[in-house]
Amino acid sequence: MSVSLAKSAQPVFLRDIEDLPGPPGLPLLGNLLQLKPAGIHLQVERWGREYGPFFKFRFGRLPVLAITDHETIGAVLRDRPDGFRRTVRTMQIGREMGFDPGLFVAEGAAWANQRRMVMASFAPGHVKAYFPSLLKVTQRLHGRWQKAARAGSVIALQSDLMRYTVDAIAGLAFGTDINTLESDQEVIQQHLDKVFPALVKRTFAMIPTWRYVRLPADRALDRSVAVIKSEIARFIAQARARMQADPALREQPGNLLEAMITAAEQENSGVNDHDVAGNVLTMLLAGEDTTANTLAWMLYLLRRNPQTLARVREEVRREAPDAAALTPEQIGKLDYLEACALETMRLKPVAPFLPLEAIHDTSIAGIRVPAGTMVWNVLRFDSVDQRHFANPTAFDPQRWLDATDSTHGASSAKRIAMPFGAGPRICPGRYLALLEIKMAMAMLLGRFDIESVDTPDGGVAREHMSFTMTPVGLTMRLRER
Template identity: 45%
Template sequence: MKTTAPATCPYHSVETSDEKRQPFPARVPRTLKDLPGPDGLPLLGNMLQLDLKHLQLVLERWAETYGSLYKFQIAHKPVIAVSDTDLINEVLKKRPAAYRRLASIEPVLKEMGINGVFSAEGEQWIRQRRTAMQALNTAHLRTFFPTLVKVTERLKHRWEHATRRGEQINAQDDLMRYTIDVTSNLAFGYDVNTLEDKGDDIQRHLEKVFPMINKRINAPFPYWHFIKFPEDRALDEALLAIRKALAEFIAHSQARLAAYPELATHPTNFLEAMLAARVSGEADVTDEEIFGNVLTMLIGGEDSTAATMSWMLHFLTEYPEVQERIQHEVDETLGEGRMLQDIRDAERLTYLEAVSFETMRLKSVFPILFLGTNKDVELGGVHIPEGTAIFLLTRKCGMQESEFASADHFRPERWLAGGGCPVSGHNPRAFVPFGAGPRFCPGRNLALLEMKSAIAMLCRNFSVTKSPDAKPVEEHFGFLMAPKHLSVVFAPRAVSAIGTQSEPLSACPVAVSAP
């Protein structure tokens, strides 16, 4: 006698032992046509709906309407948008075999001369990443820390000078100068010193690069091959100036290697390691790869960390109680000091670290990762052909109530042990500001150390408030997301030797703003 499941369950068949079990029918994956998404126009698709300066907001709004896996069109090309935590982690862990950076990124960056570890794929990426990891490992950062202290002290002096004179300064600009000086010292052993206005030209040129990367990778065709607008010509001029400046870095390192042959076996920075590997024959590194990696390290280490610290300034003015708690922690940690002098003290700044994590969750400077498929894949039960663009909405991933309790609220305590967040309301897998999987960002530890050094110095020596005439701060997207209309006021703090705040100094507060 044969017993079967109800007719409403066609995939199950229960049989007696003397009958063979029938196989489950093969599950047929959905196709791109089955995915929901916004309606578009013939030929143009959804191009007219994509505001590139607020791209993250457009895509996140669509995710609210169409779900965590949807499609849209850029001209005739389909794009898949993903904000589901599990699917994002699946994609990141299957790089670089199944997924790669968006195919349009590599030629754009290569034309600009930024063909380094960021855009490299396959064997080229494996070879270049090994050198990058050596330059950014914990042991190297410990050796480098005294230089970071020196650069942080320059930033402190710059702000003290401005407050004494009552001068208006630009917070985001200064933080970019800070990160340029840190990165150039660490990666190239070359002190650009933009904080003391000795290399401010390169900072001015670098800020033109990211917005144009964003514009070109999202363009339906390479229009700049046929006609160049003023911003394209400005980019060309900036890249020429940057190439000239970086040639000095490379020449400086080549001279050091010639003068000190022992550096070939014990390089002190990223650039020396690349040059030494080429000299020894260990790696076949071309001049263009060296230049591309120098520029990649400089750009990657500048804008992203500076933008995150700018967002932290925004939150410190929005939540004075958070600023006071950081000040208390910094005062207790530093004692008589005015800034971090011992790298071991950075580990004690747990609340400051929690504030940086919460800032990156709500204001991730890379709210979108632009990837594509290396081969036919199945993602979320959907068959996706080789060469399809996939945009990972990483910020949206970490702002869902299912992943973080009170997801829309700024709550640094969620990152502390015993912070009051239930386990079901805190999913670290939904927090991917540095990526995940094999291509996890090698600069994570450096970025966190820079943030702790700069913000600890700030909170130890100054109080920061919102400017009375400040406009609402907006998100501005240009391949990375930075604050627009950030305008705050610095006032000096007087702190006793044991960390108890005394009367404010007599110097006038100074407005610190950013465009």
């Protein structure tokens, strides 16, 4: 497949998006009626199977170019920040709710400044230095699940995992031990849980009803936004107080928040107080749902594949026998566990698509793409296609460990599945996410036997597209070893 992303010197024989195949729509609504936000990923994937690697659909009047071919998607994702940007609408809706933008929606020089700081704070060495704190958070998750196991109670899987990921990210990025895992009070992620789905719902809404009528749901959302903003202000105030007490932190910031506050205090740093607040929210937003839901999907898939579960349990109990004293070296030896995480993200990527917008007039694979066109990158397509993966629907972590072979081996798998995106805006939290996943799983498999991971109706877990692609309503029962 030839990939052309020329900004100038356009090839002569260009197709227009209008010439592409695609689902028929209505005059004003386009395909909106077929695109229910909760199942939008599944619908676009179905169209991909029907219409091929490049097709069109419409959000109202807005034409969208959809791409399923992984090579072209890789080229689009790498052509940032100059060629493509994130869509403007999510940022507008976030601002309208009262939030400052952060790295995920920043563009141009602001993005470059913030990206540098975020990358430094999430570099593997820094994440490794955070290991003891992450172990403490993992131990708290153990305590929470031990209580549940002893009481024979059912664990609300996603909500517990989100307590774990929010505690982990707040400790690493803000230096705050918020300890939601040991709290029975109202905790921040109960409010985050309201805000993220609302952000997505409003992004795809045809008519912005909330601008005209304030329904009870809108008022509840306002309250959640207010709580989150005051929590963010508290994290920032605590960090400033620490820096006041220990001026050396200005020279050597201990975490992302301290680094950003230091930058915001310097003239011409390109970082201001709004960026600081915006990035506290961004880290909560990007670090919580994603990792928690990947863990939830992984537990669901392992429970349905008993042989794989037995093998990964054996690896954990052999390589990391004492869950209370995990070390980075032991975690580094859990290759099969890591393969289970990669295989989970192949089948159940929490970001199954990535919408971007063309900054300039350009062309993609011989298709004319005017500036402002939305390009819908279908990340889960080739990664579950038999042209690229043998037995593609099977949960088979071994494929990530097999020796390199150009068609079905591990190295080609890594190129095709892009659960963390690709190019200059690839997820900066990926090392942290994998470490969190391995630590939680090593603790769980070392200390407990999994009795069940259930869906509400006992059937196959439904995929619900909210801020991330979540399994609906998973519960778990554990037995202590």
